[in-house]
Amino acid sequence: MSSQVTPDGQATPGLDRRTELREFLRSRRARLRPEDVGLPSHGRRRVPGLRREELAQLAGVSYAYYARLEQGYGETMSAEVLDAVARALRLNVEERDHLVRLAQPERPSATQAAPPRQRLRAGVRHLLDALGVPAYVVDRRLDILGWNRLAAAVFGDWGRLPPEERNVARLAFLSPEARERFADPDSTAWKIVGVVRMNAGKSPDDAHFSSLIQELSHKSEEFRQLWARHEVSCGTVGETVRMRHPLVGEFDLAHEPMALPGGAPMRLVTYHAEPGSRSEEALRMLASWEMEPLP
Structure with a gap:
């Protein structure tokens, strides 16, 4: 989700799909350590979690391909690639579904965009x-x-x-x-x-x-x-x-x-x-x- 700035200087989320996808993938990488997934750890890291190249290696895709996904461009990627990334990140079912929706959203329609408040039957x-x-x-x-x-x-x-x-x-x-x-x-x-x-x-x-x-x-x-x-x-x-x-x-x-x-x-x-x-x-x-x- 995109960031906007409040009067006190704090960033607040909007509804930007590409930013949301990028931040979601980064947050999932950050919670995994190399030793958690059988990779060697080489000294101290500036940021926690797996690096992009390590995640790409685990998923069996090129670094450039994964980097494009993390930049928010997942529309052309296959379901197999997204599944491989989900497995590498150890996503649960809910997280995997969230990843797919962010990477490959359904085309919006007039009925999907900002529906009015519902009324109960x-x-x-x-x-x-x-x-x-x-x-x-x-x-x-x-x-x-x-x-x-x-x-x-x-x-x-x-x-x-x-x-x-x-x-x-x-x-x-x-x-x-x-x-x-x-x-x-x-x-x-x-x-x-x-x-x-x-x-x-x-x-x-x-x-x-x-x-x-x-x-x-x-x-x-x-x-x-x-x-x-x-x-x-x-x-x-x-x-x-x-x-x-x-x-x-x-x-x-x-x-x-x-x-x-x-x-x-x-x-x-x-x-x-x-x-x-x-x-x-x-x-x-x-x-x-x-x-x-x-x-």
């Missing part, structure tokens, strides 16, 4: 209301499009916020009240940045997404530092998140995101507690109490 809203667990729906930008009463009890009353502030990433970095609902907000923030970067790679022409990243970079030092690490994630299915509530204390919820069919990409995100656990009892207590006004 009535059937999805009814489903949210019927679920007996905390649940909400987000789009690719992580805008919160709908939620049920139990989600409001667990995470806070999003209905009190203007629609433009109902965004998972924005709340994680700019809302102290939202962060207080997580027992480990730093870990949660790290994972959210990975999802933001993964999704931004899928929507490079989305001006709204670019504006969100610019805002978070400008207002949150934590976001800037995490963004510079170039981690990617699609969200871990089944992962346990420890919550903190002012009335019931700490409890654990398992996180289950599911894609919704039809139209622009949206996800239904549900949280459930282990049957018979104290966490289930905490959820039951929250569900039984009147939720207006919320704490």
Whole structure:
């Protein structure tokens, strides 16, 4: 992603695919040591990680060919070459998919570029209301499009916020009240940045997404530092998140995101507690109490 400069002199990311590809590959090289991949290490290095020529050797391509990829020119490269680079860098599945999207993006269309804010179908809203667990729906930008009463009890009353502030990433970095609902907000923030970067790679022409990243970079030092690490994630299915509530204390919820069919990409995100656990009892207590006004 290209860099722009904030009033305090800090570089902030835009949505430039070639710069993003270059920085992503550099960050993946930096985390590998020669001895990690069976190469000899020759003394001290000015920068950490593998050199370009070492990575090219591991991938079985010429230095010039790999250097062109790292400069952001991957359009003409074969899937075999990209796979070889991914293996040499020891990328996981999510990282490999991210590499391919950056190197060989789909041709943008009028429907792909900056889609408008989505609206939930009535059937999805009814489903949210019927679920007996905390649940909400987000789009690719992580805008919160709908939620049920139990989600409001667990995470806070999003209905009190203007629609433009109902965004998972924005709340994680700019809302102290939202962060207080997580027992480990730093870990949660790290994972959210990975999802933001993964999704931004899928929507490079989305001006709204670019504006969100610019805002978070400008207002949150934590976001800037995490963004510079170039981690990617699609969200871990089944992962346990420890919550903190002012009335019931700490409890654990398992996180289950599911894609919704039809139209622009949206996800239904549900949280459930282990049957018979104290966490289930905490959820039951929250569900039984009147939720207006919320704490």
